[in-house]
Amino acid sequence: MIDTLRRWWGRYSIHFLSALVGLAIALGLRITQGMPLLEAYQFFTQPWQWVSRNPEPLIESRTVELNARMAELESQNEQLKQLLNLEVTKRNQGTWAMVIGRSGEAWWSQMVLSKGSQDGVLPGAIALGSGGLVGRVTAASPHSSRLLLVSDPSSVVGVSLARSRFMGILRGQNQRNGVLEFFERDPDVRVGDVVLTSPYTTRFPPGIVVGQVVSINLDKQPAPEAVVAFSAPLGLLEYVNVQPFTAKSDALLLSP
């Protein structure tokens, strides 16, 4: 028995001792919760760490998060306004209408919708698409209505910058972008600023997203200008949300 053990030891002592050393190292790793291993892993995988993965699910979850945050902030805002005894502008649910006609000549100026005065769509109602403001109803028959798009040159929207509250007038250009003319000489405007309908506009309710500033020309005479990309995809619209609105007549008349 002793002899067998001695022979075993003679043959395998080095392996056994190495295994014990390995065990000690493993025990150390276990006690430190694998810290050295993680450090080494981090070091060796550095070249691959920034390879971008499929971003689409991330964008989706980001959208969900932003929607939830927006709902939260909106309700908070409503509560604060109530505390200050300010008028709460209730967002109407509106009705959804299909785009049933759009002529090639007037692609950027007009659309025909599938709902009319029978459905409560009256001239003056505003149309929203996913992304923001689309336009204003100019005429309505019992079962259809005509929409003037914000990209039409005759469409004029009083707008303000969400960040700095500087105001101006946004005109359509028969294309994806409109031109924002500021009232003041030296407005605080940056590329990327969000443009909303202004509190003084008579034709639209205040605070609706219209677009985003894509370029700025402060040297323009007589007033500085900015090019604004409309945030609603005006070229792809199939459905719009129509909300009844009557133009304020007694407000400060900024827009014609």
Next chain:
Amino acid sequence: MPSYFPPKRDYPWWHNYVLAAASVFLCACATYVQLPGMNLMGVTPNWMLIWLVTWSRRYPVLVAVVTGVSLGLVQDALVGGDWVPTHALGLAIAGGVTAWSQRQNFMREDLISIALLVFVGAVGIETLLGIQFWVLGQDFGDLWPKQQRLALTSAVLSSLWMPLLYVPLNAWWRSPDCEPES
């Protein structure tokens, strides 16, 4: 199996240790890396087990058991958490059985036998983990269907990917530069 390395003797004495440590490190990293084809229903191959089976065939049972415990501790360290449940138990038994079956000449040295060992080992390890969860108070009814799926998936994946690790390591360890097998 052919040797991939020319028979030379001018490696330093520690080259075998470095190779072993480096390959264990790679196995440890592989638990974090998700490569296409290596992931089936959220389960990855049990690389530690494959390494252990490759290693244990050349050593006595006691050494294999100690190695299994060490690898289990490393795997626990990667997962974090408490000392139980531990991978060390299952890996120790797997290592011991591998070394013992080699001694008894039950197993021939071909990929099919090794795959079989890995398959049985993976099922055993997952089952032992499940038993530990059960003893720690998890509901058997919840545990059992999940554990079944986990054990089978792990076993299939491990034995399919086994050659990737087994072939190069075994070739190296069988080359004359390593200590001759007893």
